[in-house]
Amino acid sequence: MxxxxxxxxxxxxxxxxxxxxxxxxxxxxxxxxxxxxxxxxxxxxxxxxxxxxxxxxxxxxxxxxxxxxxxxxxxxxxxxxxxxxxxxxxxxDGSSQELVHDRVIREIARSGISYGHSELLSGIHVRFAPVTEPRAVLLTETVIRLLRAQGATGDIDGTDGADDSGATDETTDADAAIASTTRATGETTDAAASTATATAPPRPERLPVLPAACLSDVLGVDAARWALLRPAAHDRALDGAALLVQHERNPLFRVRYAHARARRLVDNAAQLGFAPAYESAVDEPRLLALLGDHPAVLLSAARHRAPDRVARHLEAVADAFLAFQHTVLPLGDEKPSAAHRSRLALAEAAGTVLAGGLSLLGISAPDQI
The missing domain is CATH 3.30.1360.70 (Arginyl tRNA synthetase N-terminal domain)
Structure with a gap:
């Protein structure tokens, strides 16, 4: 179930x-x-x-x-x-849990980085107030992307641009973030709702944000975005310099390293002559639960306008995966078995979820670090 x-x-x-x-x-x-x-x-x-x-x-x-x-x-x-x-x-019951895990892994393999996207907010159109403060621009852009991933549409009040539902791969400064935001538009399909909106448009949303500079020219795009999106919008931005250190104390590094490690495990397994296949239950309840929760996290982040929920979830997935990764490949003269193929499928699924979540935050997921 x-x-x-x-x-x-x-x-x-x-x-x-x-x-x-x-x-x-x-x-x-x-x-x-x-x-x-x-x-x-x-x-x-x-x-x-x-x-x-x-x-x-x-x-x-x-x-x-x-x-x-x-x-x-x-x-x-x-x-x-x-x-x-x-x-x-x-x-x-135990059989239901195993069935849930099996369906989650197979759904991730089928959907790829779009796992967790849905149409649950279909028909909802959100208008945001124009902003120029860098962190507010970035937050608004990211929230629109999260809404679109759940079937909703959104735009900045007073803009009229083309559909841009894909993830932003690069943001060099506040102006680029604003441009990305203004491209994320959509239309409601309900004619009655459209007529009502035309006669009495609701006041555009303004996301409450504690201001902070977007230092992409100093930190790079990925670290700059994480520094602003990882804390809740009303909290202070993170110390950007700490996000440039490749160390386990750096959460951004852990998330991106976990993704790269998952990709490397799949490549290493191919060299050993086997591929991912979820054939038997894997005793990793925390990681499996986190992967199963990913769709609910994305939906909650969209509804509550809270990209930080996605970032925190990715940290948890990365930590659970990094604790599990050492069991994936055969050791010594051990031959690949159904258990190894299943663990590899779980590792691949974790990497896919990390890549998809980072994409929604506009942060790259490199295959090698």
Missing amino acids: TPADLSLTVLHAVRRAVDEGVLRVDVPARVAVERSRTGGTGDYATSVALRLARPSGLEARDVAEILKERLSDSPGISSVDITGSGFLNFTL
Whole structure:
């Protein structure tokens, strides 16, 4: 059972409770399911009971109990627990976890660096206020790219340019960032919405940013962008000089090195006569979970206008991969096996996720460092 499958299962439980008359609410269009956080239990969690509490006239924990009763016997779910004020926590059975991991690795191989892109925000058009401050320009440009990766469209108020949904490979200064931003435009397809917008256009969004210079001429494009995008927009920019040091204390170096290392493992395996193929389960729960969470991270970053969420996620993926990489290739006279091919497939998937995330941030992912 994938997170998407689990979301549908919860949605069906809500609809069943409504049909039975024990829950008097409008059935939501979708239910958000996320990886369980600190304080929770199990593999995944949802706050849908808190969302439905007020319209139902019930306490959130009572709503959670109603839904738990209709979820506990669902295929693929080992247990359902209620924590806090009404969070539902799900533990998947072992076969479901293996199926999730298998589908994640295969989906990454199929989608490439577009893994995690979706149409979940299709039909949403976002207008941003014109900006000239360098960090605000860069943040706006990156947020538009994240929105487009989820099916939304966006532009800068007062601009009219061609579609530019691809990742920016190079930004040399603030003017280049502004140009990149103004090219990222789109149109809504709903004629009624367009008419309403024409008569009463909403006020353009202005992203709150703590100002900082974009020092791409000093640091290079990649380090300059990471220094501004890695912290939350309201936090101070990072020390750019530290991002130029090739050391494990440098998070940008770790992320880019992890990508390069993943590519090197695939090349080394080819020299040994085998290729990636996810044929058996790999006991790397943290890395597998992070790869599975990547689509949710991208969607959250777009919705909350927070590229720093992507950067933090890439750091976590890189760290998990670097701890795992030493087990991928055969040692000594060991012959390549299904386990090696599966571990190599996981390594390749990690490299793909790192490359895709860096691309959305406009940062290069070199094959060699």
